[in-house]
Amino acid sequence: MAAATPASVAEDPLIKVERLNYAYGDHQVLFDVDLNMRSEDVTALIGPSGCGKSTLLRAINRINDLVDSARVVSGRITVDGVDLYAPEVDVVRLRRNVGMVFQKYNPFPRSIFENAVYGLRVAGIKNRHDLEEAAERSLKAAALWDEVKDRLHETATSLSGGQQQRLCIARAIALQPRILLMDEPCAALDPVATVRIEELIFQLRGQYTFVIVTHNMEQAKRIADRTAFFCKGRLVEVDDTMTLFNRPRDPLTESYVTGRLT
Amino acid sequence: MKPASSTENPFAGDQSGIHRREAAARRVLRTGSYLVVLITAAILLHIFVKGAPVVFQPEWPFVNTKFLTELPATLHVIEDKQGHHIETDVSGADVIKKQLGGNFASEKTISHSGGGILGPIVGTALLVIVSVSVALILGVSCAIYLSEYAKKGKFLETVRLAILNLAGVPSVVFGLFGLGAFVLTAPKFVDVPAERSVLAIPLGFTTLSFEGWDTCVLSGGFTLAFVILPVIITASEQCLQAVPQGFRETSMALGATRWQTIRYSVLPFATPGILTSSILGISRAAGETAPIMFTAALAFKDKLPWQKDLLPLPADASIFAHWEQSVSRFLGIFTESVQALPYHIYTLAAKIPQNEYAERAQYGSVFVFLVLVASLAAVSVWLRIHLRKKYQW
Numbered sequence: 001m002a003a004a005t006p007a008s009v010a011e012d013p014l015i016k017v018e019r020l021n022y023a024y025g026d027h028q029v030l031f032d033v034d035l036n037m038r039s040e041d042v043t044a045l046i047g048p049s050g051c052g053k054s055t056l057l058r059a060i061n062r063i064n065d066l067v068d069s070a071r072v073v074s075g076r077i078t079v080d081g082v083d084l085y086a087p088e089v090d091v092v093r094l095r096r097n098v099g100m101v102f103q104k105y106n107p108f109p110r111s112i113f114e115n116a117v118y119g120l121r122v123a124g125i126k127n128r129h130d131l132e133e134a135a136e137r138s139l140k141a142a143a144l145w146d147e148v149k150d151r152l153h154e155t156a157t158s159l160s161g162g163q164q165q166r167l168c169i170a171r172a173i174a175l176q177p178r179i180l181l182m183d184e185p186c187a188a189l190d191p192v193a194t195v196r197i198e199e200l201i202f203q204l205r206g207q208y209t210f211v212i213v214t215h216n217m218e219q220a221k222r223i224a225d226r227t228a229f230f231c232k233g234r235l236v237e238v239d240d241t242m243t244l245f246n247r248p249r250d251p252l253t254e255s256y257v258t259g260r261l262t
Numbered sequence: 263m264k265p266a267s268s269t270e271n272p273f274a275g276d277q278s279g280i281h282r283r284e285a286a287a288r289r290v291l292r293t294g295s296y297l298v299v300l301i302t303a304a305i306l307l308h309i310f311v312k313g314a315p316v317v318f319q320p321e322w323p324f325v326n327t328k329f330l331t332e333l334p335a336t337l338h339v340i341e342d343k344q345g346h347h348i349e350t351d352v353s354g355a356d357v358i359k360k361q362l363g364g365n366f367a368s369e370k371t372i373s374h375s376g377g378g379i380l381g382p383i384v385g386t387a388l389l390v391i392v393s394v395s396v397a398l399i400l401g402v403s404c405a406i407y408l409s410e411y412a413k414k415g416k417f418l419e420t421v422r423l424a425i426l427n428l429a430g431v432p433s434v435v436f437g438l439f440g441l442g443a444f445v446l447t448a449p450k451f452v453d454v455p456a457e458r459s460v461l462a463i464p465l466g467f468t469t470l471s472f473e474g475w476d477t478c479v480l481s482g483g484f485t486l487a488f489v490i491l492p493v494i495i496t497a498s499e500q501c502l503q504a505v506p507q508g509f510r511e512t513s514m515a516l517g518a519t520r521w522q523t524i525r526y527s528v529l530p531f532a533t534p535g536i537l538t539s540s541i542l543g544i545s546r547a548a549g550e551t552a553p554i555m556f557t558a559a560l561a562f563k564d565k566l567p568w569q570k571d572l573l574p575l576p577a578d579a580s581i582f583a584h585w586e587q588s589v590s591r592f593l594g595i596f597t598e599s600v601q602a603l604p605y606h607i608y609t610l611a612a613k614i615p616q617n618e619y620a621e622r623a624q625y626g627s628v629f630v631f632l633v634l635v636a637s638l639a640a641v642s643v644w645l646r647i648h649l650r651k652k653y654q655w
Contacts, residue, residue: 063515068413096517106508108527119516122526168512175517 014039014209015060015179020075022055028073029055031233037226039178042201042210044224044241046217048261051230053213057181060084060211061098062091079179096123099172099208103184105165107156112139112148115156115167119175134174142170143200162193166200173208180204182212186219198223217257221245229253231261306632313629316622329378329626333564334606337376337619341367349619351376373614374562374606375623379630384566385479385600386548386634389558392483392596393490393547398540400487401494405536408495409502410510410524429492434552440485441556446474448481477599479567482558489553490543497539501532534649541642545635551604559605561613567598603631 013036022030030052037043045053058064060077062084077084084094096119107115116135117125125131135152139145144166148159156167165185172180182201186194201210201223214220220227221241228238229250237244237253248254255261275281319326338355340348343365348358359366404421412418447460455462455471463470475481505528513523551559568591575583610624 061515063511066511066514091514092517092519095515100512100515102508102512102515104508106506106512108509108512109531118513118518118526122513122516122518122522171512171516 013037014079015211016078016081017056018076018078020056020059020077021073022052022059023071023073024067025069029233030059032075033230033233033235035228035235035238037209037211039209040206041225042205042212042223044220044227045211045213045230046215046220046227046256047230047236048256049215050232052233053228053230054183056230057183057211057213058100060179060181061095061100063095063100065091096175097177098179098181099175099177100181101165101168101172101183101185103187105161105168105188107159107164107167107171109155109157111153112156112159112167113152116170116174118171123175138170138174139167141173141204142166143196143203144170160193162189162196165189165193165197169197169200173204178209180208180210182210184213184215187215194219217245229256231256309625309628309632312621312625313632316626317629326626330383330630331380332378333381333566334374334379334562334601334623335377335564336374337372337623339370339372339619341369343367349376370617372617372619374610375614375619379603379606379623379627381563381566381601382603382606382627383630383634385559385602386604388479388567388595388600389482389486389554389602390544390548392479393486394540394544396484396487397490397494397543397547398536401491402498402536404491405495405498405502406524406529409499410520410528425492425495428488429496432552433489433550436485436489437553437556439488440481440553444475444481444484445477445557447472448475448484450475475597477556477558477560479558479596479598479600482554482600482602483596485553485557486547486550489550490547493543493546494536494540497542498532498536501535501539502528504535505531534646534652537649538642538646541638541645544638548631548635548638549604551602551608554602554605558599559602560599561601561605561609563599563601567595567600568592570594570598603627603634607631 015035015037017033017035020030020033021028022033033052033056035056045057047053055064055070059072060079064070072085079098082089108118113132113135114121116138117131120131120134125134136145136149139148144163147163148167156164159167165188169180169185185201186197189197198219201212204210205223212220212224224241226238227241227244229236229244229248229252231252237248237250239249244253245257248257252261317326317329318324335351338350338352340350340355340358340362342348342362345367350358355369359369408418408421412421446458449470449472451465451468452471452473453468455469456473459471459473461472509527509531510523513527514520518526570591575587607624607627610620610627614620
């Protein structure tokens with residue numbers, strides 16, 4: 001179903017979802033999803049609530065393994081050709097390479113510094129100097145450094161919502177992952193904070209491969225190179241963002257992007 | 263539609279049945295609530311009025327230090343010819359009798375009612391320390407496993423049911439269990455197994471003998487631990503569940519293992535609640551009588567647990583020998599039987615003839631007991647507020 005655009009022919013995709021069927025217990029939520037995501041692209045996943053886009057996102061770093069009943073029924077997800085659900089895959093290693101930012105900004109109730117270096121600490125890095133360097137690097141990358149450099153040891157919950165979410169992004173990129181998954185990163189933020197996050201994603205594009213779930217179609221238009229539209233657990237259409245929004249091939253896509261599908 | 267008249271309010275109430283029933287229901291429920299408050303106040307007031315005069319005194323230092331710092335003793339009351347009652351202890355009685363030269367009307371002895379209640383206070387403190395330590399280690403481990411590792415299903419249901427049942431077991435059953443399990447059969451290291459040993463496993467340098475720990479702090483503490491275990495497990499699990507799921511997901515998404523996630527991002531935020539509930543567990547453990555009757559408590563003991571006759575060391579004993587003796591004296595505390603407050607109160611109220619002196623000792627003990635438990639509850643409230651402020655999300 002995925003349209004073969006010239007770029008995806010030229011370059012092997014980084015993330016490949018192949019005929020994925022995914023279920024919670026007996027309740028199947030993804031049906032035969034085939035989707036390729038190119039390295040260094042920003043891919044947006046859109047669709048009505050309950051269409052399975054978040055499940056797909058959470059399957060890519062296997063964070064959905066925490067849900068007792070979640071399981072891959074058939075099909076596979078590969079990153080660089082490696083099947084993520086192969087028995088020899090260490091989820092800890094996988095997650096260090098596939099960062100994730102959640103919908104509700106949720107820094108730990110610890111200091112800003114401790115939040116920024118959490119991933120490095122659990123990875124066993126103890127050297128104070130290395131940690132400080134990494135904290136500065138990732139906070140700068142997340143465009144937060146100037147705002148927090150004088151109060152790194154204050155609690156993270158004292159920051160504003162937008163700052164907290166940027167801290168969550170800093171925390172994720174401190175591990176220098178290849179892929180960054182974002183589950184509605186702006187859903188809990190006001191418009192001003194949303195713009196800053198979008199600018200940030202714009203600055204970071206090219207360094208990471210982004211997969212972003214969003215309910216905001218304008219946002220998808222602004223930041224995504226490619227957009228995939230899901231409905232009722234099926235991938236309906238995937239294309240370059242402008243093509244998908246301006247000349248959708250599927251009538252279902254058209255009714256959704258024009259706001260007629262409820 | 264009726265035209266709205268200016269005199270008739272369309273929303274005016276009437277005296278129909280539903281209004282009367284509403285008023286009656288409110289009155290009944292309110293009376294019930296007031297009764298509960300009233301009963302609580304009556305209990306506290308009763309204990310305070312009768313107990314406070316025993317513990318406090320009008321002149322400096324305003325606290326009856328004797329009552330709080332001495333061991334229970336037999337009270338001797340000598341009535342002289344003028345009708346004065348002189349209260350004293352055994353040795354004091356002899357002195358006074360000599361002074362009076364046999365010239366007195368009567369002498370009464372009331373057991374356990376003289377001296378103070380330091381023995382029971384210390385005993386209860388030791389029992390609480392052992393039981394809460396054991397219950398926290400076991401209970402928190404169990405709660406972490408149930409909350410963080412176990413998958414929903416048959417097994418989890420079974421464990422939950424078992425915990426609920428454990429909470430429903432009458433405390434005297436725990437007492438009997440403790441007698442059988444800890445006093446009579448628990449394993450310990452000995453050089454020569456006792457005759458009653460159930461099973462002795464020689465280990466070369468020593469023998470692991472299942473001969474029980476006797477009635478002692480350890481046996482009682484372990485028994486009490488099982489009494490409060492369901493409280494601790496249930497409360498700890500609730501506290502763990504109250505930590506946002508997002509912390510776990512975020513932590514794992516940052517490449518933490520499950521144990522790292524628990525260690526750094528779940529337990530620290532659940533600890534305030536766990537501590538609070540464990541303090542309520544302390545109150546429960548301190549108050550139980552039945553579980554310690556057969557396992558740890560004595561009605562009377564004239565020594566504190568660390569006042570044990572050890573062989574005096576020779577003058578040239580090495581520092582190591584001194585150190586060894588201190589350690590054995592410390593460990594010996596836990597293998598001694600003790601007096602405990604609830605059991606002491608039971609003894610005073612049920613095992614000795616009742617009179618004003620016994621009653622005074624009873625209310626004094628109950629008052630001290632109540633103050634101790636209330637201060638523990640206060641500490642728990644303070645801890646909760648204080649720690650909650652530290653970790654906000």
